[in-house]
Amino acid sequence: MRRHVVELIVALTLALGLMTPLAAHAQPPAQVLRIGVLLFSGPDSPAIEPFRQGLREHGWVEGQNLAIEWRYADGQAERLPALAAELVRLPVNVLVTHGLTIRPAQHATQTIPIVMAIVTDPVGSGLVASLARPGGNLTGLSIGAAELGGKRLELLMQAVTQAARVAVLWNPANPNKVLEWQGTQTAAHALGVSLHSVEVRGPDDFEGAFATLTRERPDALITFADPLTLAQHRRIVAFATQHRLAMISELKAFAEAGGLMTYGPSDSDLWRRAAAYVHKILKGARPADLPVEQPMKFELVLNLKTAQALGITFPPTAPCLGG
Secondary structure: OHHHHHHHHHHHHHHOOOOOOHHHOOOOOOOOEEEEEEEOOOOOOOOHHHHHHHHHHOOOOEOOOEEEEEEEOOOOHHHHHHHHHHHHHOOOOEEEEOHHHHHHHHHHOOOOOEEEEEEEOOOOOOOOOOOOOOOOOEEEEEEOHHHHHHHHHHHHHHHOOOOOEEEEEEOOOOHHHHHHHHHHHHHHHHHOOEEEEEEOOOHHHHHHHHHHHHHHOOOEEEEOOOHHHHHOHHHHHHHHHHOOOEEEEOOHHHHHOOOOEEEEEOHHHHHHHHHHHHHHHHOOOOHHHOOOEOOOOEEEEEEHHHHHHHOOOOOOOOOEEOO
16 A cells, blocks of 8 residues: 555656656665674575574574674585685674584684584684683674583483493594593593593594404494584495494484484584674674673483394483384
């Protein structure tokens, strides 16, 4: 109805010969702010939709009042510095990062606010001064890798009660995983479990790692999730299935592929909450004053089909896949 009224007024104005420029009466367009999102993976990343959802919850809609510059490394860490620098040159009002993309963004700018959707031990790694008052231009959401590493071992031992030797397949070149290894070691000592470290640093290391696991014959397997092991997760799960190894990891993708169980913070919830940081910064908050928050939602996923194949029984209320 309003559109027709406006059209009628315009028609009458022209008919009366009133030549006042229409632009003089037009409302100025709403300001469109721009953020950059630097992802280690590609455009199929599961982080994208939860992040967009979080933005919508705060009134930000891509293409209306917000422009989002997406940059994808497609799993190639060496591309990250150039992609971060490209976003800084645009420039963007806020730069959103996670995991391995944080350092390249930090090196690219000390002034543009950086939101870390997922970060491990930001204080210990020197990214922020403290969780309560980060200082600098970074803030976001931290996950407790050391504590969660121990928790995953406890859950695995509850499922495989007779396990005495547990192998850990992990990438020690990822500093975040070193903390997880330390936490798992502490828990293993308390539980009286013998841990065996099996290291991989690149795709070519997996055949040797699998040979080591076959030779050592552990009772169960823990796989630390990082970009390397996630890229090879189907291959890892296939090995565990072939050798009847009960396995736990962090990301749901491992359980969906056939691993026994996964436990960790909800990545989708973390990305949704990261949007709240973006909202506050776009409204004028300084990242130095926004406390780094901890996960609030955790996911335990159990693969019932795999459990049955291994002779493991889960409680009927457990969140299972494959049943």
